[in-house]
Amino acid sequence: MDDNKNSSEEGSEPKVSKEQKESVVDNTSSTPSPSSEPTSTDAPTSSDNSVEPNETIYSPPNPELEKIAASVHKIKTEIGKVVIGQQKMIDLILAGIFSGGHILLEGVPGIAKTLTAKLLAETLDIDFSRIQFTPDLMPSDVVGTTVFNMKTSEFTFNKGPVFSNIVLIDEINRSPAKTQAALFEVMEEKQVTVDGATYKMGFPFIVIATQNPLEQEGTYKLPEAQLDRFLFKIKMEYPSLQEEKDILKRFKEDFNITVSEQVNTVFTAKEIKECREIIEKIHIKDELIDYIAEVIHNTRNNGDLYLGASPRASLAILRSAKAIAAINGRNFVTPDDIKFVAVPVLNHRIILAPEREMEGYEVEDTIMDILKKIEIPR
Numbered sequence: 001m002d003d004n005k006n007s008s009e010e011g012s013e014p015k016v017s018k019e020q021k022e023s024v025v026d027n028t029s030s031t032p033s034p035s036s037e038p039t040s041t042d043a044p045t046s047s048d049n050s051v052e053p054n055e056t057i058y059s060p061p062n063p064e065l066e067k068i069a070a071s072v073h074k075i076k077t078e079i080g081k082v083v084i085g086q087q088k089m090i091d092l093i094l095a096g097i098f099s100g101g102h103i104l105l106e107g108v109p110g111i112a113k114t115l116t117a118k119l120l121a122e123t124l125d126i127d128f129s130r131i132q133f134t135p136d137l138m139p140s141d142v143v144g145t146t147v148f149n150m151k152t153s154e155f156t157f158n159k160g161p162v163f164s165n166i167v168l169i170d171e172i173n174r175s176p177a178k179t180q181a182a183l184f185e186v187m188e189e190k191q192v193t194v195d196g197a198t199y200k201m202g203f204p205f206i207v208i209a210t211q212n213p214l215e216q217e218g219t220y221k222l223p224e225a226q227l228d229r230f231l232f233k234i235k236m237e238y239p240s241l242q243e244e245k246d247i248l249k250r251f252k253e254d255f256n257i258t259v260s261e262q263v264n265t266v267f268t269a270k271e272i273k274e275c276r277e278i279i280e281k282i283h284i285k286d287e288l289i290d291y292i293a294e295v296i297h298n299t300r301n302n303g304d305l306y307l308g309a310s311p312r313a314s315l316a317i318l319r320s321a322k323a324i325a326a327i328n329g330r331n332f333v334t335p336d337d338i339k340f341v342a343v344p345v346l347n348h349r350i351i352l353a354p355e356r357e358m359e360g361y362e363v364e365d366t367i368m369d370i371l372k373k374i375e376i377p378r
Contacts, residue, residue, distance in 0.1 A: 101231025
């Protein structure tokens with residue numbers, strides 16, 4: 001009897017109070033998803049600095065990241081005065097701005113591609129210009145041209161509309177290759193060279209381009225070298241049924257969309273620069289860096305793909321994943337952040353094998369298969 005009693009006592013679990021149970025929180029379940037509203041619930045509430053072996057180690061609260069998350073929420077609120085839905089697109093555009101990348105918006109006409117880009121520029125206290133690409137547009141119409149001044153008998157350079165902070169290029173695939181090629185240098189090196197003279201762009205410099213994927217007549221496909229210069233290619237979808245109803249109700253008495261005049265400024269150029277410096281310091285574990293490298297390496301050795309991703313793609317995932325973490329108020333990157341940005345980073349950088357394309361495969365399907373195949377670090 002005594003032996004059974006002793007063995008029962010040794011095998012039983014120690015009693016844990018209700019307060020102790022509630023103090024142990026699963027860090028993975030409290031991590032906000034990239035599409036959720038920014039929160040700052042990752043910080044511990046206990047003032048005890050000691051960490052027990054079985055306790056989760058939390059990241060300390062960061063006022064700078066909380067400020068970024070709050071400002072991002074304000075931007076979404078301002079854009080939400082006009083645009084209903086498209087939250088993922090807004091998150092990715094903001095991530096592009098904070099990480100210094102250019103964005104390509106692809107979607108059918110009428111789903112607020114251009115409108116969203118213009119509204120976003122209004123929430124930022126920086127310069128904005130819009131260029132409508134047409135078949136007869138020349139490179140000098142974009143970057144500028146040298147003009148002879150009769151009064152001074154000197155040549156002067158007249159800057160083109162590309163000299164701005166946010167440049168919206170509408171229907172980028174409407175112009176021929178030589179006009180598209182005028183963007184190569186300015187998108188990668190943030191400078192323009194004309195007649196041997198180099199002109200630097202101001203900070204920040206972001207290109208947001210749109211294109212319609214359906215029309216083929218009168219369009220010119222973007223070369224792979226230029227597509228690779230875009231951080232994201234965001235494929236926009238139709239609004240849901242409820243979002244469609246909300247759109248009709250919001251503008252039933254506002255045909256001219258006058259509500260767009262009520263959008264307020266949230267960020268300045270100086271604050272954007274400060275945000276980038278903070279985002280660069282976001283922590284990412286070596287295991288997650290290895291995970292990114294394995295994903296990119298798999299694209300180069302995949303039978304479903306004709307062309308894999310370059311090192312520029314892996315750096316793009318790293319930068320944008322850090323930006324998504326900061327947008328959600330976290331000072332560390334999670335696997336979900338990497339998965340969230342992987343498709344828009346890779347879908348324009350890799351090319352399907354011809355046989356897979358004939359079978360009806362999509363690039364996004366292959367990317368998701370790669371993400372599922374590679375083990376996620378824990």
